[in-house]
Amino acid sequence: MANKNVERGQATRAHLVEVATRLFAERGYDATSIEAVLAESGVSRGSLYHHFPGKDALFWGVIEGVAGRVGQVLYAATRDAQDPVAALRAECLAWVGLASDPVIRQIAIIDAPAVLGWQRWRELDEQGSLGFIRGALQWAAEAGRVDQRHVGVFAHIVLAMTYEVALMIARADDPAAALAEGESAVGEFLDRLLGS
Amino acid sequence: MANKNVERGQATRAHLVEVATRLFAERGYDATSIEAVLAESGVSRGSLYHHFPGKDALFWGVIEGVAGRVGQVLYAATRDAQDPVAALRAECLAWVGLASDPVIRQIAIIDAPAVLGWQRWRELDEQGSLGFIRGALQWAAEAGRVDQRHVGVFAHIVLAMTYEVALMIARADDPAAALAEGESAVGEFLDRLLGS
DNA sequence: AACATTCACAGACCGTCAGTCGGTTTGTCA
């Protein structure tokens, strides 16, 4: 519908998500007040609470956008892989690159587990990264490279590994050296995990 | 000194840490108000702020205690290990057991990174779990089982893996089955990582 | 055209919470 009211509402909502994404990324969830989002966006209190029932809902709106972007990048990185090892490697390296982005680091890695709780955080991953990883591992299992029984746990392990290495690199004093070191270690790790 | 005032102060402080530990574990850091700690402990506002400059300081006091307990358990679990693989295995399994404890799960795994920040969180681990793991990996490196260059990153990976598996088990619908599955996967994982 | 309805938006207001501050009590020591 080219309804003018609806259009206006969607624009306001999108604007709020945009401003909130920036502020959450810069200051972290706790240190970002609703007041700050209001001031920065020029939207009124009532309007914000009309679109989002609360601060966590706003965060959820933000993280949906972030997760969507991550999903696109991962899809692009893995679509051409010829085998499971290559797919996993491409995916992990893509993730490591993504986490250099302060937005993704602060929102998706540091704040998300505390704000959403581990359960909902993993459910989010389930549709994104974790799904990709499990798919690649399943592929590897069918090729006889890992035990079928371990696919589920290994998928979690690979995801956690990726987060961790991404954070290491993001926080390192010398990011370039850390990136090289991290990529090398990730490669070696995956080779060993999948039995090269 | 058998000074009565000092004694009283230490008792109050210890009592606050005890109560705060329980509440933080039950409700999480954010959802636990200072007021609740006050009410539950019977200590006055001024007294609490006399012992702790702020809520994060109280959390820090709590997590020091938790980290101490974790350190003791890990030390006990690994002191008799004859080789690096056995040491790592013992350590990881001990961790997985620890993280079934809601106190450790909520405080040390879920809240700590967001409250302390990733940096200080890792510094804490550095003196505890991460140090243990790095030690075992160093040992493995000297035995030629892993590349010396990868010890640092691998230590982080193993720690992250441990946290993740612990959380998986803690959150599973069938904890007993998840524990068996997790232990099996961790064993397989370590065998592969260290080249059995 | 006149009226009713819906929906985005506005902002005064409220309860809660972390943190502050001046003052009091309790114990120590010269």
Place this chain on the structure above:
DNA sequence: TGACAAACCGACTGACGGTCTGTGAATGTT
């Protein structure tokens, strides 16, 4: 016993998340 310090008390403050009572513009109805 009087000076001093450390522990403790609780009223108060300011900021913040969230609520509530509207208002006005666009849309639907007769």
